[in-house]
Amino acid sequence: MRAVDIGTVEDFVSGDARQVRVDGRVLVVVRIEADVYVLDDRCSHEEFSLAEGEVNVATCEIECARHGAMFSLKDGEPMSFPATRPVHHYDIRHNEGRLEVMVP
Numbered sequence: 001m002r003a004v005d006i007g008t009v010e011d012f013v014s015g016d017a018r019q020v021r022v023d024g025r026v027l028v029v030v031r032i033e034a035d036v037y038v039l040d041d042r043c044s045h046e047e048f049s050l051a052e053g054e055v056n057v058a059t060c061e062i063e064c065a066r067h068g069a070m071f072s073l074k075d076g077e078p079m080s081f082p083a084t085r086p087v088h089h090y091d092i093r094h095n096e097g098r099l100e101v102m103v104p
């Protein structure tokens with residue numbers, strides 16, 4: 001497991017999804033207030049970019065903009081059809097004011 005720096009919490013706008021490339025991986029980073037969530041930026045239904053979708057701050061979910069599947073930002077689990085498989089979720093570590101994604 002490697003820790004890869006992606007910036008600070010302030011680099012991300014609360015309620016927005018942003019694509020970040022790390023180590024050859026394409027990730028979607030979502031900040032909700034002080035919390036930051038990271039998933040693979042690839043819907044498990046038809047591999048569409050989740051960074052294009054809307055964040056539901058109240059339920060901590062992101063909606064795929066292509067067919068509307070919802071995924072939990074907390075663990076990448078699908079919360080609605082047409083997706084039935086999870087999206088890979090990455091742990092985040094706070095290190096002296098910096099955010100680090102834990103990459104296997």
Ligand code: FES
Pocket residue numbers: 043044045046047048064065066067068069081082083
């Ligand atoms: S590609 Fe995401 S729901 Fe179909």
